Amino acid sequence: MYVRSFQLSDYAEVTQLMENSLSEQCFHDSMEAFARQLSWDSSLVMIAESEGTIVGVVIGTIDNNDGYYYRLAVDPFHRRKGVGKAMIQALQERFVERKVNRILVPVDAHNEPVLPVFESLGFDMNSFTKAFKKLSIVAGT
Template structure:
């Protein structure tokens, strides 16, 4: 069968299928609790692609009110080269536009030439920004001044 992928919003019964797509694409799995916290803000920006009754692709987007971010685009290798990633991105861009999002950002590792080509073909241009990151640990959680963590 060579059915066209159907793009729709993520639902919790999709979680196991999403895990399989992430694993097959070599991506880390986002824990359920972290995903649940993210979905409180903008659940309509987490999309899945179904093809032949199988979850074939996934993209996670977020919008902070100023910029949209595309995170965790992945397509199962068995379903690649069929336009699924491009369709997921286009649908996500449409949803960003509906929210009034003026610009979308994403991160690509500089040595991932194939990904850079893909994103550039969709109109995303590399910028000379420097990514800075810092993990936040529980040891620096805010306290009430009484020695207890909030």
């Protein structure tokens, strides 16, 4: 398994992965945000690939010089194998390269189940925020 930047040719496979991995409401919310993030800065979308198949995606964004992990999705058959952690760390490196002030994880009903993954990587209560506008309305930076 390796993590790389999103490529336009990944769009259909990532869409299918998100539809299979997220709740219906989360999928619909995330697709709008995903499209907007791709138009602003696709380098903040990271893909995990295993044996030629996309098994995970993490969508990040930067707003007011803060980096945010917007959505993390891992194929159900590849969970608990380090896929999410690898993508989180790869996106964190991107945020560090961009010299963001801080890196935050927005907490909503869709992200709550993955918070333990972030905590296992050293994120703490100061890293989680409920004061986050939907990515679909945040101005791209």
